[in-house]
Amino acid sequence: MSTTPPPPPPPAAPQPGGEQPLSQSDERLWAALGQLSGILVSFIGPLLIMLIFGPRSAFVKKESTEALNFQITVAIAYIIGFVLTFVVIGIFIVLAVWVVSLIFMIMAALKNKDGLDYRYPVCIRFIK
Structure with a gap:
């Protein structure tokens, strides 16, 4: 008497509401916010946007x-500047x-x- 195991269940259908690609307007918005987020939170903003929305949009x-x-x-340049403040030129x-990073971030956004x-x-x- 041989007992055969039951057949495996069929694969589950994909769940609705999974990661959908971003619309073109959302792509533009998140890319611009990624550029501007550096003003407030340095590298953390672009990093979070890259990790959260990067898989959904190549742009x-x-x-x-x-x-990022x-x-x-910019962080490296700030460190060099702060080290050179002992020679006064670091302040400049x-x-x-x-100033330059602010201008570049606005242009990028x-x-x-x-x-x-x-x-x-x-x-x-x-x-x-």
């Missing part, structure tokens, strides 16, 4: 990665980095809001 992933790389570069370096790519002219690309 958001690319632009938030660019913003820029924020890391910190101010220059702040405006380009992203229009759906265009933006590459920072002064950026070390740590993350590809």
Whole structure:
């Protein structure tokens, strides 16, 4: 007397409400917010946007990665500036980095809001 196991159940249907691709307007919005979030929260904003919305949009992933790389570069420049404050020139370096980074972040957000790519002219690309 042989007992055969019952057949396996059929695969479950995909659940509705899974990760959907972002609409074009949402892509633009999140890419621009990824650029501007660096003003308030440094590299944490672009990193969160890259991790949350990057899998749903290649554009958001690319632009938030660019913003993250820029924020890391800015952090390094701030560290160098703070170290050089003992020689007084560091104060000017910190101010220059702040002004230039603010201008570049606003320019990047405006380009992203229009759906265009933006590459920072002064950026070390740590993350590809």
